[in-house]
Amino acid sequence: MDIILHLTRGCQLDCTYCYGGRKQDCAMSWDVARRAIDMLFAAEPSNPPGQIRFFGGEPLLELPLLKRCVDYAKAQRERTGKPFRLGMTTNGLAVDDELAAYLKQESVEPTLSMDGVAEAQDACRRYAGGRSSFADTERALSSLLRQFPNLTVCAVVSPANVEHLPASLDYFLAQGVRRIVLNPDFFGEWDDPHLEAWRRGYECAAQQLVEEFRAGRPLHINVLSAKIITHLKGGYEPCDCCDFGQREVAVAPSGNLYPCQRLVREDVGGFGLIGTVFSGRSAQSCRDLGSPREEPSPECLGCSLRRRCRNWCSCVNHRLTGGFRHTGPLVCFHERMAIELADRAASQLFAEKNETFLDAFYMLRESSPEWV
Amino acid sequence: MQLQPVQDYSGANYPTLSEYFQGTGKPRRFVAWKLAVALAALATMLSGCD
Numbered sequence: 001m002d003i004i005l006h007l008t009r010g011c012q013l014d015c016t017y018c019y020g021g022r023k024q025d026c027a028m029s030w031d032v033a034r035r036a037i038d039m040l041f042a043a044e045p046s047n048p049p050g051q052i053r054f055f056g057g058e059p060l061l062e063l064p065l066l067k068r069c070v071d072y073a074k075a076q077r078e079r080t081g082k083p084f085r086l087g088m089t090t091n092g093l094a095v096d097d098e099l100a101a102y103l104k105q106e107s108v109e110p111t112l113s114m115d116g117v118a119e120a121q122d123a124c125r126r127y128a129g130g131r132s133s134f135a136d137t138e139r140a141l142s143s144l145l146r147q148f149p150n151l152t153v154c155a156v157v158s159p160a161n162v163e164h165l166p167a168s169l170d171y172f173l174a175q176g177v178r179r180i181v182l183n184p185d186f187f188g189e190w191d192d193p194h195l196e197a198w199r200r201g202y203e204c205a206a207q208q209l210v211e212e213f214r215a216g217r218p219l220h221i222n223v224l225s226a227k228i229i230t231h232l233k234g235g236y237e238p239c240d241c242c243d244f245g246q247r248e249v250a251v252a253p254s255g256n257l258y259p260c261q262r263l264v265r266e267d268v269g270g271f272g273l274i275g276t277v278f279s280g281r282s283a284q285s286c287r288d289l290g291s292p293r294e295e296p297s298p299e300c301l302g303c304s305l306r307r308r309c310r311n312w313c314s315c316v317n318h319r320l321t322g323g324f325r326h327t328g329p330l331v332c333f334h335e336r337m338a339i340e341l342a343d344r345a346a347s348q349l350f351a352e353k354n355e356t357f358l359d360a361f362y363m364l365r366e367s368s369p370e371w372v
Numbered sequence: 373m374q375l376q377p378v379q380d381y382s383g384a385n386y387p388t389l390s391e392y393f394q395g396t397g398k399p400r401r402f403v404a405w406k407l408a409v410a411l412a413a414l415a416t417m418l419s420g421c422d
Contacts, residue, residue: 231384232389299377300377303377327375329373330373336378339383343384343385346384347385347386362392362393
């Protein structure tokens with residue numbers, strides 16, 4: 001089980017695409033945090049081990065609570081012998097060298113949310129009040145990369161910043177980032193020029209992937225690497241997909257439980273609420289949310305890319321179409337594009353017998369590659 | 373914009389893991405292990421909800 005702790009709903013930024021609702025200085029209590037961590041240690045052991053992921057709002061606004069959670073989880077590990085992983089998604093604004101060193105020391109794996117070059121960052125990720133957050137985020141990127149050379153950077157791709165995607169990818173590579181998560185804003189207003197820019201951006205990403213592997217430097221851009229892997233292993237298996245409240249639980253500051261961090265929003269309960277840390281998960285509520293993998297969209301049944309398509313994301317589907325099992329045309333557009341470009345890059349590298357590619361994706365060494 | 377199911381797709385001109393390792397004469401258990409490793413890798417690349 002993975003536990004996503006929304007330590008606060010407060011944040012310094014006012015991102016245009018944020019799904020967190022109104023920002024509030026609404027911190028999680030220690031009692032809620034402790035009970036949530038206890039849920040993880042009470043769950044069946046899993047492989048890989050369960051993760052405690054600090055989220056928000058901006059989790060570093062509640063640094064003392066975060067540190068207390070880390071100490072408590074370590075104590076629970078000593079007591080139970082159960083391993084766990086720690087992660088955090090941060091906007092980086094409170095990160096300095098000292099904090100990055102703390103994260104390293106405590107094995108808290110950070111993901112930095114940053115959209116790219118200043119133009120991309122400022123298009124959507126400004127401080128509340130409108131000031132640019134680029135310089136402060138860039139400082140965090142440097143501090144984190146010094147401690148975490150395999151740092152994951154998560155960039156939202158939205159209509160407002162998509163034209164800067166090629167420049168942003170260049171920027172991340174120049175900074176030394178080797179793991180890039182592109183997170184599409186499927187709820188933005190995408191018109192034809194934006195879609196064309198999106199394709200240009202992904203074509204650029206695929207070309208960069210090829211060039212980096214040719215230079216002997218593995219690069220992972222999630223929308224491409226994941227699609228290559230779905231071909232290698234014959235598609236997504238049920239265990240690869242989000243199971244909406246079974247394996248992953250998001251904990252709101254109030255202690256309410258949701259099946260996905262996207263559904264916490266302003267934590268008004270209602271849709272998506274599956275229990276509380278005080279009462280536990282409601283099996284009936286989880287069942288009521290259903291499984292999108294049981295009955296895919298009828299339109300998708302005849303699609304030869306269906307098993308490689310991320311049409312199973314329940315909360316994206318629900319927001320786009322009102323149904324958990326029915327995905328929207330924008331997801332369809334995105335998945336077709338990502339699969340085509342990922343396959344083009346992979347086919348090229350395989351034909352060239354690129355050793356770095358073969359090593360990373362066919363895992364020719366006896367030990368797993370570092371990114372597994 | 374509408375859903376556009378793809379009828380015939382032939383863009384992946386590289387072998388699956390099963391095809392690749394069967395071609396090398398590796399035993400099935402080895403292939404199964406590689407697939408399991410790939411699955412774990414996939415899990416790490418699925419992040420994108422942040």
